[in-house]
Amino acid sequence: MPGKLQFDLAAYQEAAHKYRPELLMLPIIGIKDTLKFMTARPGIRYKESVAAMNGTAQFGPYKPSRSTDFNLNLNFRTLETFMGSVVAKFEPNSAISTVLGQMAASKGDGQMKAPTALHVLRMIAISLSEHLNDAIWKGVRNPQGDTSLDLFDGFDTITQKEITAGKIAAGEGNYLKLTQAITSDNACDIAKEILYSLDPRLRAQDLYMFCSQDFADKYNDSYQASHAGLIYNDKYDQLTVEGSNNRLHIIPMYNKADSKFIHICPKANMLVGYDQMSDAEDVLVKEYEPFILSYIATMFFGVQFESIDKRRLKVVELAD
8 A cells, every 4th residue: 555654663672672782882973073082981870980199209219218108199070970861753664764865875776775673773873972962062961951961061061160169270270261362363372372371291291172163273274374484384274283292182073163161181081971881771662652653762971071180181261
């Protein structure tokens, strides 16, 4: 009968059960463009303490009688992941049409094959990652909310709370407030100002400068204008800040577009927590309405700085 809806609920349910680990992992894989510059912490359900460790004891000339107290300093921070859920309704025939279009675009009509229930569930799972990506920086935890932005505090939100608490501050050496707006004329000078402000122990590491694409564009424009006559200036895209010994990598991110902060730190300091290891996370498919299925999933997710010490982090706030 033309136009008759044909789908097998059991096939979707079987795929959700059989490929549960893969489907739960797909939203994490979907944020790989952000996560590749950060450190993944799987197996985090609710809270885990993380700490940067340092002490005061040190080696000195050999003296049998010399001893000293080792003052071990553990600056604990809490990486908290929050349980999120989704109930995404989908009409199977429409979903299959979408998958067919994606497969045709990527493989060509000559290699087409009938999409399976797993193809459809993969498409839904990956689409969830886009909203997680949006929340990485600007998420604000709201238990009563309905979106990924409500699920957890993003890095910018955590930063603002620490600034308000006085823990990220100029006096702590981990904060710089710019006094002028960034333009295509001054971006290089501002980048150098930021570089020179870093604690020497931070500057000696391989670092990422998390910024907006707008900052990266203005830095490139400024670099071209101020280095036009140099023989080594043979490309437009500058990947590191000049003078950093190629250690301060410029990392523009679309989800930093409206951020008022630039963050500078090593990859190890940016923690992204999720579970993936317990039965508290699940994927189900159920039918609550005729011809409409619901993709139901739960997962844990959250972010945190491992340390806000000046030796591990520098926050730059843009001019008002």
